[in-house]
Amino acid sequence: KKRFGIIGLGRFGSYLARTLAEQGQEVICIDRSEKAVEEISPLVAQAVVADATKKETLEHLGFHRIDTAIVAIGALAQSVLVTLFLKELETPYIIAKALNEEGAKILSLIGADRVIIPEKDSAVRLARSLVMPNLLDFLPLLPDFYIAEVYPPADFVGKTLKELDLRKRYRVYVIGIKRAFSDKIQLLPPADYVIEKDDLLYLVGHKKDLAPFTS
Amino acid sequence: KKRFGIIGLGRFGSYLARTLAEQGQEVICIDRSEKAVEEISPLVAQAVVADATKKETLEHLGFHRIDTAIVAIGALAQSVLVTLFLKELETPYIIAKALNEEGAKILSLIGADRVIIPEKDSAVRLARSLVMPNLLDFLPLLPDFYIAEVYPPADFVGKTLKELDLRKRYRVYVIGIKRAFSDKIQLLPPADYVIEKDDLLYLVGHKKDLAPFTS
Numbered sequence A, B: 001k002k003r004f005g006i007i008g009l010g011r012f013g014s015y016l017a018r019t020l021a022e023q024g025q026e027v028i029c030i031d032r033s034e035k036a037v038e039e040i041s042p043l044v045a046q047a048v049v050a051d052a053t054k055k056e057t058l059e060h061l062g063f064h065r066i067d068t069a070i071v072a073i074g075a076l077a078q079s080v081l082v083t084l085f086l087k088e089l090e091t092p093y094i095i096a097k098a099l100n101e102e103g104a105k106i107l108s109l110i111g112a113d114r115v116i117i118p119e120k121d122s123a124v125r126l127a128r129s130l131v132m133p134n135l136l137d138f139l140p141l142l143p144d145f146y147i148a149e150v151y152p153p154a155d156f157v158g159k160t161l162k163e164l165d166l167r168k169r170y171r172v173y174v175i176g177i178k179r180a181f182s183d184k185i186q187l188l189p190p191a192d193y194v195i196e197k198d199d200l201l202y203l204v205g206h207k208k209d210l211a212p213f214t215s
């Protein structure tokens, strides 16, 4: 169970807090709006009314001890400060929301490990589904079906895909393989492919069938 | 090439207009803000400053002749009116943006064929990638790799997957099959599965390899 800190309870931040809490994660939240904090409070571990651009506040509230922080504030002047302070508090992983590409660049330079533009991401996905209607986004179509990125179990090494017969024996399919020292993913590898120790396997299957490989 | 009408050039509407236009689609836009219209104008077929809650305006601007309309206005009072008018103008397909579940329900009842909550969708995706980090979202991982939902070509009917040898001969893989009159998708079907005429095949592969099946 990981500890998430969410700063900013606008629509994106609130939905994120809610979803993480529903999935059993420990979620602490900050927002300067009482209303926003009040609404999320019953659903999360902790929600506090505060100004996140005060570094001492972040420290007081334990933001130096969380695993992942998400800065869900659109206004760049604010999100840049908060991101800077989280970086200085040595937060292991910082995700920041941006309104546009320029903001995204700036937040990355300040120290965000990952930047998200929610409206852009969903607009791009929608555009793709409108222009290529029978090309589907994997996850909505097959809700518990995923791809897992895993190293092979020891007893797979040195065997061919055909020998391992993963589809029948494990109900997963190797959809791609990335060899060590390559950043190219070989898609739909042939049945006679021999698995090597440092290969990164991309397995497709039902969540429960992938679990033995990902734990 | 399809004709898209976008009403509301906030962040979501603007990114959508931009992306569709970049993909060679014909895009017409309405917004009551001059600034928003000015910014998108060089990139799309047509962009007009107007109040979309006037039904005659929508008709004048040709919204009764577009293929798909996207109402990208957050404010429910506005989006409900626009959706109603588009329905009355017999727009074939209406997508509406909502801020929350209640708005989404209302817009569906008014006549939206599909409702999107952009901030929620991206929050849910982010939450999933944070909680299950080696379970991946298909599309960002393998950018030109998709799933296509297609009926089988005539010469596939009556043959087994093994016989057809799709991976080797066509560079695609049948990841799932939905039989006629069933809404259950059989995932990772066995090699001896015999394809039937009304089966819906879910093929995974590179965009260029899927093209012959989807055109």
Ligand SMILES: Nc1ncnc2c1ncn2[C@@H]1O[C@H](COP(=O)(O)OP(=O)(O)OP(=O)(O)O)[C@@H](O)[C@H]1O
Binding pocket: A007, A008, A009, A010, A011, A012, A013, A030, A031, A032, A033, A036, A050, A051, A052, A053, A072, A073, A074, A075, A078, B119
């Ligand atoms: N300095 C701050 N400290 C704490 N909370 C803040 C601060 N600045 C902004 N917020 C909060 O962050 C939330 C989101 O802010 P903002 O309006 O900038 O984002 P937004 O991009 O419009 O949000 P969304 O689109 O997700 O609804 C608001 O609830 C606001 O109260």
Ligand SMILES: Nc1ncnc2c1ncn2[C@@H]1O[C@H](COP(=O)(O)OP(=O)(O)OP(=O)(O)O)[C@@H](O)[C@H]1O
Binding pocket: A119, B007, B008, B009, B010, B011, B012, B013, B030, B031, B032, B033, B036, B050, B051, B052, B053, B072, B073, B074, B075, B078
């Ligand atoms: N009646 C209307 N006619 C035309 N445009 C409108 C109308 N009402 C709102 N708009 C426009 O729709 C756009 C988006 O509006 P709104 O602020 O409600 O949505 P939003 O959800 O905050 O947008 P986003 O989050 O995508 O930035 C604005 O640019 C606004 O000018």
